[in-house]
Amino acid sequence: MPAMIGMDRAKVHVDIVNAYAYLGNSSYSYKEGDLVLTTPDADNQTVDEMLAKLKDRNDAYGGLILQPLNFSFKVNDGLAFGFGWAERIETRFSFARDFLEVAWQGNAPYAGEDKDLGPIDGNVMYIREFGVTGAYHALSADELSLWVAARPKYLQGVFSLYAPDNNITMFTEANGKYIDITYENEIHASFPDTVRPFKTAGNGFGFDLGGNLQIGERLHASLNLIDLGSVKFKTNASTFAANETVRFRGVELDNIYTDVVVRDSAVIAEMTPHSETNDPYNHPLPAKLILQGAYRIPGTTAGGEDYYRHSFFFTIVQGLSKYSSFGTHNILSLGAATDIAGMLNVGGNLNVINFNQMQLGAFLSARLAVVRLGVGTSNLFPLLLKAGPTSDLNVTLGLSF
Amino acid sequence: MYDDKALPLYTCSYILYLVTLIYLSMKYMKHPSLAAVLILALTWQACQTFQNVKWEPEYLGPVVYTVIDPVEIGNASADTILYASEAEDLQISNFQYDQQFNTGTIGPVDLPAKHEPLFDLFANVEIIQGSVELWFENTWPITISAGTRIVGEDSLAGPIFDHPLPHDVAPGESYRDTIPIINKNLQYGFTIQWRDFQSPGGNVTFQSGNTLDLYYDFTLDELSIALVKPNKEYVLEDESQFELNIEDDSLLGESPEGTLSFFIENNLPAQIELEMKLLNSLGDTVYTFFNGQPVVVPSPAIDGNGYTQAPTEADIIDAVDIADISQINDAAYLYTYTRFITPSASKLVVDNDNYIRIQLTANVKVKGQ
Numbered sequence: 117m118p119a120m121i122g123m124d125r126a127k128v129h130v131d132i133v134n135a136y137a138y139l140g141n142s143s144y145s146y147k148e149g150d151l152v153l154t155t156p157d158a159d160n161q162t163v164d165e166m167l168a169k170l171k172d173r174n175d176a177y178g179g180l181i182l183q184p185l186n187f188s189f190k191v192n193d194g195l196a197f198g199f200g201w202a203e204r205i206e207t208r209f210s211f212a213r214d215f216l217e218v219a220w221q222g223n224a225p226y227a228g229e230d231k232d233l234g235p236i237d238g239n240v241m242y243i244r245e246f247g248v249t250g251a252y253h254a255l256s257a258d259e260l261s262l263w264v265a266a267r268p269k270y271l272q273g274v275f276s277l278y279a280p281d282n283n284i285t286m287f288t289e290a291n292g293k294y295i296d297i298t299y300e301n302e303i304h305a306s307f308p309d310t311v312r313p314f315k316t317a318g319n320g321f322g323f324d325l326g327g328n329l330q331i332g333e334r335l336h337a338s339l340n341l342i343d344l345g346s347v348k349f350k351t352n353a354s355t356f357a358a359n360e361t362v363r364f365r366g367v368e369l370d371n372i373y374t375d376v377v378v379r380d381s382a383v384i385a386e387m388t389p390h391s392e393t394n395d396p397y398n399h400p401l402p403a404k405l406i407l408q409g410a411y412r413i414p415g416t417t418a419g420g421e422d423y424y425r426h427s428f429f430f431t432i433v434q435g436l437s438k439y440s441s442f443g444t445h446n447i448l449s450l451g452a453a454t455d456i457a458g459m460l461n462v463g464g465n466l467n468v469i470n471f472n473q474m475q476l477g478a479f480l481s482a483r484l485a486v487v488r489l490g491v492g493t494s495n496l497f498p499l500l501l502k503a504g505p506t507s508d509l510n511v512t513l514g515l516s517f
Numbered sequence: 518m519y520d521d522k523a524l525p526l527y528t529c530s531y532i533l534y535l536v537t538l539i540y541l542s543m544k545y546m547k548h549p550s551l552a553a554v555l556i557l558a559l560t561w562q563a564c565q566t567f568q569n570v571k572w573e574p575e576y577l578g579p580v581v582y583t584v585i586d587p588v589e590i591g592n593a594s595a596d597t598i599l600y601a602s603e604a605e606d607l608q609i610s611n612f613q614y615d616q617q618f619n620t621g622t623i624g625p626v627d628l629p630a631k632h633e634p635l636f637d638l639f640a641n642v643e644i645i646q647g648s649v650e651l652w653f654e655n656t657w658p659i660t661i662s663a664g665t666r667i668v669g670e671d672s673l674a675g676p677i678f679d680h681p682l683p684h685d686v687a688p689g690e691s692y693r694d695t696i697p698i699i700n701k702n703l704q705y706g707f708t709i710q711w712r713d714f715q716s717p718g719g720n721v722t723f724q725s726g727n728t729l730d731l732y733y734d735f736t737l738d739e740l741s742i743a744l745v746k747p748n749k750e751y752v753l754e755d756e757s758q759f760e761l762n763i764e765d766d767s768l769l770g771e772s773p774e775g776t777l778s779f780f781i782e783n784n785l786p787a788q789i790e791l792e793m794k795l796l797n798s799l800g801d802t803v804y805t806f807f808n809g810q811p812v813v814v815p816s817p818a819i820d821g822n823g824y825t826q827a828p829t830e831a832d833i834i835d836a837v838d839i840a841d842i843s844q845i846n847d848a849a850y851l852y853t854y855t856r857f858i859t860p861s862a863s864k865l866v867v868d869n870d871n872y873i874r875i876q877l878t879a880n881v882k883v884k885g886q
Contacts, residue, residue, distance in 0.1 A: 157569060158569060164572070294578075364579060365876065368582060398812065
């Protein structure tokens, strides 16, 4: 959150390593996935059970964010600046249980009924982000302190697959006389011919905006808008679109009374109609609204340094961009942390994802002289118990002075 | 015909082969994508994990169909016709058979016209585009001169074609040509005739019984409208080459399960009776469809102007058990016997909107691994 650079007690903060990785899905726990992959006797019943566990709409996602360089410094008590470089790979795929059920069982069990096979959405993005942060102490009174910040970001797109709002509906006539397939698809893709470290396929701009309010000594509140913006992919950009219904009646035979001719060459093309253009397209960032409130109990170290001895906080994250890699998911988090002598900070948080998934997270950071090391996860269950469908890991190594 | 060399598309090894190809194709990048490596590894692991899973989706849907239109029926029903001419019709004054004599210069003379019915099922055909192929061998001992005309006429519609020979055709030589027909009307009153027959003649001997045989064959490409003869039965029998090689490791597996169904839609002004059999290379029957009974599809209702109204249908559900596929594998020919029985009406019309549609659908379990 951009305004945090102004509230850091250290004048200079440099991250040497800052990495965040996440992997998860909305249907299977790590335990279930591990069981399936390591069980040698998976059979048809196993597949039936796996399909039964799927929801109507299912998500699978993963990502890796690396910050090779990130530093900030306070000019004075009223102004702070920062610069960050991040490599971001973020993916999310959405699919419907019905699609897999039809693939597994065939279309015959669903004859005579409209079968909605969607949504089938995909989002893969690798971008490079260069951000400059400016934070300003807008209000400094006895009991009130307000920092506001903005972080404009220059974005370079490396590759992208952006397939928002795709749907396929199938209808099989009761006796199999025809199969109607309705396509509502729009798929954008931009992949380079060769993958080179700094070869890009597009660029764009993003913004992070934030404000931090401190009331008295202990109450904190912040409101942030993160990842507003998009990347326009131009190189090797392709868009495949279809919005029509096709009817499959079989392969046509001609000249039945003479030399039979099989007209099968166009069947595949006729059944998968799409238009293809090579226009640039915009791939949106996973915009989020983050609201956080905290109650912090201050303390003083033996050396006379101020720190927050205990912290209790709640965080609400709401995704704003339906077809981005985060979508419109929401996270509600309640947490607490304890700082021991300003050197060791340990805490945990209880997270609820989309009001139906619970996760238990933990974090630990240590400070030795100017060196800071931190590690944390929003979900311990997969790491410890192989339970739960989603986990992540954040590792930070930096300098603060 | 339809050659179904089915591929084992759904075997784990084939999927792995495809994914390997994708990965290797990405190797032309200097830095192979981590995603490709991950996909390859996950696919290999998935194939190992699910090797005991039998993937057998059940497919219900169309396989093949054919639409038979009046043009196709007309061409199938139009036989090659012979117009045979007697030598004495050349009107040579001293003509005699089996004796050598000098004919002198012959013609120009018109040989007697012959009438022949065309397109047996049709009473009247308006051809937008078609053709007639003419061919003969000059079996007479005289040269037929260039300029000699072959003329086809309809007694009501007038000339259909008038084709002068472009060069001399000597004794023993053959001649063949195709003449386009555009926007012509053909009816029962069609006649064909040699006109302006010319020859330089010579000292020759005509054999008795030796006729000059001219063959002609009409082909429809597109017709505007045709009248069909009411209260008439017409039969089309045909053998088409047919091959269906479904191997044991195909999508249907070693023990196929399922059935094939036929759906026939009739929009011709005729009742259709259809029989089908499969024959081996020796002509013996290896499989009889519909239990040997003809499928009867009634004629659609006819309106006051002679046009068909709504098509009629015949559904033969589960006509073929896929378990009999081994018999079908021995087939070399598809034999069809189609009987058209036109109803009683003052007028029966067909045009390019009329058709018979025969569709084959399948309800089968596809075997994967």
